[in-house]
Amino acid sequence: MYSREMIFEMVYRTRLNKALAGWTAALVFVSQSVAQMPELRRADPDHVPVFSISHINGDAWRATVDNHGTVFLVTSQGIILADPIGPGMAEWLKKEFDRRFGVPVRYVVYSHYHWDHASGGDVFADTADFVGHANMLTHLAMPPESTTLADVVGQYAPFAALDANGNGLVEEGEVPEDIQRFYGSSQTQFPGFDANGDGVLNGAELVRGPVSFVRPPNITYTDEIEIRLGGKRVKLTWVGDMNHSKDSSLIEFPDDNVLLVVDYISFGRLPNREMDYENGLFEEWMTAIRETEAVARGYGFVAPGHGPVGTWEDIRDWREYLERLRDQVAAGISAGRTLQQMQQSITMDEYSDWQGFDWVDENVLGMYHFLTD
Numbered sequence: 001m002y003s004r005e006m007i008f009e010m011v012y013r014t015r016l017n018k019a020l021a022g023w024t025a026a027l028v029f030v031s032q033s034v035a036q037m038p039e040l041r042r043a044d045p046d047h048v049p050v051f052s053i054s055h056i057n058g059d060a061w062r063a064t065v066d067n068h069g070t071v072f073l074v075t076s077q078g079i080i081l082a083d084p085i086g087p088g089m090a091e092w093l094k095k096e097f098d099r100r101f102g103v104p105v106r107y108v109v110y111s112h113y114h115w116d117h118a119s120g121g122d123v124f125a126d127t128a129d130f131v132g133h134a135n136m137l138t139h140l141a142m143p144p145e146s147t148t149l150a151d152v153v154g155q156y157a158p159f160a161a162l163d164a165n166g167n168g169l170v171e172e173g174e175v176p177e178d179i180q181r182f183y184g185s186s187q188t189q190f191p192g193f194d195a196n197g198d199g200v201l202n203g204a205e206l207v208r209g210p211v212s213f214v215r216p217p218n219i220t221y222t223d224e225i226e227i228r229l230g231g232k233r234v235k236l237t238w239v240g241d242m243n244h245s246k247d248s249s250l251i252e253f254p255d256d257n258v259l260l261v262v263d264y265i266s267f268g269r270l271p272n273r274e275m276d277y278e279n280g281l282f283e284e285w286m287t288a289i290r291e292t293e294a295v296a297r298g299y300g301f302v303a304p305g306h307g308p309v310g311t312w313e314d315i316r317d318w319r320e321y322l323e324r325l326r327d328q329v330a331a332g333i334s335a336g337r338t339l340q341q342m343q344q345s346i347t348m349d350e351y352s353d354w355q356g357f358d359w360v361d362e363n364v365l366g367m368y369h370f371l372t373d
Contacts, residue, residue, distance in 0.1 A: 040159065040176070059256055060256040068117070069303060069307075075230025080105075082110075082111060087187060108130045113136045117263070119192065131219045131225065139246070169201060195212050233253075241279075242285040252299075259296055259299040261303075264285060297312045
């Protein structure tokens with residue numbers, strides 16, 4: 001016979017093993033009975049997005065909606081646009097391009113496949129080719145039909161938990177009105193998940209993610225590719241397998257002294273999804289950051305996917321934040337402190353002016369898993 005304490009221990013171990021297999025932020029503390037799980041991402045349905053276009057240098061321009069940004073290059077033969085960001089943003093951009101520049105988009109180049117950067121490209125499909133790393137196609141592929149809601153782990157697990165009637169599907173009526181929307185759009189994430197358009201979400205659609213508005217690239221590369229248009233160049237270089245995604249591209253506009261880095265590096269902002277530890281490729285991520293920093297030293301302008309245009313020094317600051325966080329968490333582990341104790345004692349106060357400073361405890365959680373899993 002098992003004692004109550006033994007049963008509790010077995011239940012705890014089962015939950016912990018499941019967490020280590022993929023939950024992005026689910027932990028069970030035995031002594032404190034504290035659970036940290038992903039939260040359902042929400043947004044104000046009445047939010048009015050703020051669109052803008054500003055000049056960076058030469059023929060390179062920056063377009064933003066709220067805190068999401070991209071870069072485009074205007075030439076006499078057309079426009080090369082990096083991430084379209086979302087359906088609403090892409091529709092706005094197309095009108096602005098026609099009004100301001102009078103030339104069509106000839107290429108859309110992707111930094112990576114994530115919904116909040118790569119969605120919306122269909123509006124340019126009549127004139128443009130789409131370029132991305134070959135791993136994009138793997139990320140955009142649909143999982144097996146046998147995938148169930150129970151297989152959904154990580155950031156989309158809260159979506160699977162919306163199945164209130166227990167029928168193994170998430171119906172639109174089960175989704176809160178204030179669910180997160182595509183940036184620059186009134187569309188919620190629901191149609192982004194709903195790949196077959198049947199009005200319900202199954203396990204495979206949720207595991208794949210809200211990427212139904214991401215147009216797959218028709219031109220792919222493995223190591224690097226250079227695009228030429230109107231006497232200008234745009235170069236995409238794969239940054240390698242790393243934690244944020246395995247299809248990320250560093251995008252260079254060498255003739256205009258501009259570099260674009262998206263998500264695996266941000267400026268003046270704490271890591272958010274970048275600290276997800278499902279891939280567990282922290283050292284590879286740091287290698288990508290250091291290599292990007294080296295490239296950025298040769299550029300006068302570095303535009304991030306989030307935050308203002310900066311320089312290579314902003315990449316250095318991002319690297320140093322992660323290094324300091326790593327060192328403090330490693331010291332806590334060596335001293336035998338619990339995760340909860342480290343979340344209380346590691347405050348990173350010197351970064352209190354950065355956006356997302358209230359994510360420090362989540363960053364400690366992510367770093368703890370990087371160092372222990």
